Amino acid sequence: xxxxxxxxxxxxxxxxxxxxxxxxxxxxxxxxxxxxxxxxxxxxxxxxxxxxxxxxxxxxxxxxxxxxxxxxxxxxxxxxxxxxxxxxxxxxxxxxxxxxxxxxxxxxxxxxxxxxxxxxxxxxxxxxxxxxxxxxxxxxxxxxxxxxxxxxxxxxxxxxxxxxxxxxxxxxxxxxxxxxxxxxxxxxxxxxxxxxxxxxxxxxxxxxxxxxxxxxxxxxxxxxxxxxxxxxxxxxxxxxxxxxxxxxxxxxxxxxxxxxxxxxx
Amino acid sequence: xxxxxxxxxxxxxxxxxxxxxxxxxxxxxxxxxxxxxxxxxxxxxxxxxxxxxxxxxxxxxxxxxxxxxxxxxxxxxxxxxxxxxxxxxxxxxxxxxxxxxxxxxxxxxxxxxxxxxxxxxxxxxxxxxxxxxxxxxxxxxxxxxxxxxxxxxxxxxxxxxxxxxxxxxxxxxxxxxxxxxxxxxxxxxxxxxxxxxxxxxxxxxxxxxxxxxxxxxxxxxxxxxxxxxxxxxxxxxxxxxxxxxxxxxxxxxxxxxxxxxxxxxxxxxxxxxxxxxxxxxxxxxxxxxxxxxxxxxxxxxxxxxxxxxxxxxxxxxxxxxxxxxxxxx
Numbered sequence: 275x276x277x278x279x280x281x282x283x284x285x286x287x288x289x290x291x292x293x294x295x296x297x298x299x300x301x302x303x304x305x306x307x308x309x310x311x312x313x314x315x316x317x318x319x320x321x322x323x324x325x326x327x328x329x330x331x332x333x334x335x336x337x338x339x340x341x342x343x344x345x346x347x348x349x350x351x352x353x354x355x356x357x358x359x360x361x362x363x364x365x366x367x368x369x370x371x372x373x374x375x376x377x378x379x380x381x382x383x384x385x386x387x388x389x390x391x392x393x394x395x396x397x398x399x400x401x402x403x404x405x406x407x408x409x410x411x412x413x414x415x416x417x418x419x420x421x422x423x424x425x426x427x428x429x430x431x432x433x434x435x436x437x438x439x440x441x442x443x444x445x446x447x448x449x450x451x452x453x454x455x456x457x458x459x460x461x462x463x464x465x466x467x468x469x470x471x472x473x474x475x476x477x478x479x480x481x482x483x484x485x486x487x488x489x490x491x492x493x494x495x496x497x498x499x500x501x502x503x504x505x506x507x508x509x510x511x512x513x514x515x516x517x518x519x520x521x522x523x524x525x526x527x528x529x530x531x532x533x534x535x536x537x538x539x
Numbered sequence: 540x541x542x543x544x545x546x547x548x549x550x551x552x553x554x555x556x557x558x559x560x561x562x563x564x565x566x567x568x569x570x571x572x573x574x575x576x577x578x579x580x581x582x583x584x585x586x587x588x589x590x591x592x593x594x595x596x597x598x599x600x601x602x603x604x605x606x607x608x609x610x611x612x613x614x615x616x617x618x619x620x621x622x623x624x625x626x627x628x629x630x631x632x633x634x635x636x637x638x639x640x641x642x643x644x645x646x647x648x649x650x651x652x653x654x655x656x657x658x659x660x661x662x663x664x665x666x667x668x669x670x671x672x673x674x675x676x677x678x679x680x681x682x683x684x685x686x687x688x689x690x691x692x693x694x695x696x697x698x699x700x701x702x703x704x705x706x707x708x709x710x711x712x713x714x715x716x717x718x719x720x721x722x723x724x725x726x727x728x729x730x731x732x733x734x735x736x737x738x739x740x741x742x743x744x745x746x747x748x749x750x751x752x753x754x755x756x757x758x759x760x761x762x763x764x765x766x767x768x769x770x771x772x773x774x775x776x777x778x779x780x781x782x783x784x785x786x787x788x789x790x791x792x793x794x795x796x797x798x799x800x801x802x803x804x805x806x807x808x809x810x811x812x813x814x815x816x817x818x819x820x821x822x823x824x825x826x827x828x829x830x831x832x833x834x835x836x837x838x839x840x841x842x843x844x845x846x847x848x849x850x851x852x853x854x855x856x857x858x859x860x861x862x863x864x865x866x867x868x
Contacts, residue, residue, distance in 0.1 A: 276679035276769060276779050283680060290676045293669065294688070297747050298695060301706030304716070308709050316719040319709075360607035366600045375604060377857075382615055383801060384856040386808035388825040389622065389845040390615070392832055396625055396842070397618035418615050430756075430797070434763065468759070475697035482810035482825065486833060496699040496811075503705055503815070515702050522697035530690075 302519075309512035326513030335498060335514055339521060342478055342494040345409075346525075349416035350424075350473035356417075357424030358466065362454070365432045376429065382422035391415055391486030409492035415483040420473040427472065431465030432458075463532075471529045478522045495521075619849070626842035638839040648827065648844065655823040656851075658738060659806035662745035666802045667795060669746065670753030675783065677754075678761035679769070689758055695751040701811035703748045704740075711735050738821050744812045749805060753798035760794035761787070800859040807852045824848040 277283050309326055311319030329335065357379070364375040382390065394415045398405040405411040435458065443457045444450075459466075481496040488497055495518045502511035629637045642648050677685050677692075710716045711732045718730025734740050764787070772782050810825040822830075824844055832841035 276675075276773075276782060278773070282779075283682075286676055286680045287682050290673065290680075290682075294673060297669075297750070298691070300710060301703055301747065302695075302698075304706045304709045305702060314709055314715065314719075317716055317723060356607050356610055360604070360611075363600070363604035363607065367604060368597065371601065371604070375608065378608065378611060378616075380856075381853065384804050384849075384853045385619065386810070386825050386828070386845075386848050386852060388808070388810050388828045389619075389849055392828060392841060392845055393618035393622045394614075395832075396838070397621045414614060421611075426797075471693065472696065472755075475693070479697050479699040481699050481701060481814075482808075482829075485810075485814075485829065496701075499699065500701065500811075500815070508705065508708065511705065515699070515705070518699070519694065519697065523694055526690075526693060526697070 305512045305515055305519075308509050309516045311509060314509075326510045327517075329510060330513040330517045334493075335495075335517065338493050338495045338498040338514075339517060341409075341492055342496075342518070343521065343525075345413050345416055345492075345494055346474045346477035348413050349420055349477045350470055352413075352417045353421040353424045353473050354466065354470050357421045357426075357469065358428050358462075360421075360425050361429035361432055362458075364429060379422055379425040382418055383426070387419055387480070387482040388486065390418055391483030394418070394483070395486055406487075407489045409489065411487050412484060412489075412492055412494070415487055416477045416480055419480065419483060420476050423476060424469045424473050427469040428462065428465055431462055435461055467529055467532045471526050474525055474529070475522055478518065478525075622842045622845050625838055626846050627839075629839050630837075638843045642840055642843040642847075647822065651822045651824050651827045651844075652847070654738060654821060655807060655848075658742060658745065658823070659803055662742055662749060662806045663799055663803040665742075665746040666750045666753045667799050670750045670757060670798065671791065671795065673750070674754045674757035674761060675787070678758060678764075679787070692751045692754050692758070695748075696755070698748070699811055700744075700748045700809060701815035703744045704735075704812050704815040707735060707740065707744055707747075711740070736816060736820065741812055741816055741821055741823075744816075745806050745809060748812065749802045752802050752805065753795070756794040756798045757791055760791055764790050796859075800856055803859060804852050804856045807855065808848070824851070 277286055307319045308314060309330075310322055310324065312321030312323055313319065360375065360379050364372045364379075367375065394411060395406065397403075398411055398414070405414065439461065440453050440457050443453050448456070478494075479496060480494070481500065484494055484497055485500070488494065495514060499511045499514045499518065502508075502514060626638055627634050627636065629635060631637075676682075677689055708715060711718070712735060713729075713733070715732075717732045721727065721730035721732070734743075768786055769782055772786055777785070808825055809823070810829065813821055813823050813826045814829070825848065828841050828844045828848065831837045831844060
């Protein structure tokens, strides 16, 4: 709709491919290729095998996958609840109060995740709340990290809401709770699911804070991948990475089924 | 903006300000206020009762905002305060600025600071340009499979960042794809690509990894853009560059500002890519925090670097938000 002539369209698409493929598609393909290989010394990988996948779908790796899924699920649900609540509450406040609240909830994005990990480690290794060495400290850190993203995307969507709908509902006699439940939340649903997907994905791939915190019995996938590649098992690590990507993709797909109207063009 | 302002300022119901982000209660009150005021029946309403009701509504709204703020305070702000406190408590006991003096005096810290400070803006600039171009094509010059590409961009976010470095190892590493191609073509013993363990390798990985963070809000903004505007401009004879400059770019500015500030801070704070590069020459502040805390168990030192890193990223992020708000984004 922006470029009309056939020639110009093709020129734009070729430019897109030239930028997109080497930068974004190639890394994924390379990891996929490496996960199926034992050597890589030429242009293409060599020594095809599926042994890495056998190892990546059982034992330690399978447990890490469950760990990652549970952590991401808990963290993104908690973050979505707190972030949406905060965004809705902030939207009703006076402008000065709203600014303060937005700034507060944006802070976890600005603070390095390594520092979030460090601070949670420092704070919850001592009474009154001793969480160090448990799975809860990992889930807590993930929740703190992704809440900011949930809050940001939900409040951005609230700003774009057309107030005419809720005003119409209110003028017809709907109470605030009813307006929220029947008008605002349904209108926000596409953004809520998008936020949930983002939170889940970020939590699945979180490494920095997790590296500071994880107990031995709660090892998420990224930590496992790092451990594998760190000891030189690049190809086995790639297979675990592919499993991580596939799991995330499946969940994102399921989430996008919930999405009703808004779609990318 | 308080709920009582429409009462005072709204002479015309059609022009009742409807600021975005109104709470359900305030929206309802605005409508009621406009209805009574515009109908000319508002003259008899006792102003004090209205003001009292508005004050009570304001207090109730503040109360609703309390639970999430309390959670944030306990699980995020309080731990940060403890990090600040620990940075003033050297292992030898007592409270002093010694950890700061020690860290600031070390060459490793200064080098990490400089690397962090130049890498982040460079990567952000790259991400903004690249992300805008790619999102533009996906949204407005759609091709078969453009939706799949947009979905692919989402998946990229779930990629642990250090995996980009892993992939680049296979592409540009000592024995990777590019060097393999070069040796096959020229017969040379070694390929020319060995930038992966330098800051340039980190820069390439950061641009690759963070561009989707710019594309995502852009695509969302583009999806809400009314295409009738584009059709109208185009039918009136505007060419593509003009449409991009005059219609799409203004619409995209908030998304660009949001994406750009996010990427700037995420680059300042990036850990996985640098950890995985494993190059001794490239140490950034987050990397330094990790190695001090976990590898050396030097908690006061780690906390000092953490304080510096937090001040840097939060300061830059705040500045960026103020500037982009001034710019009208």
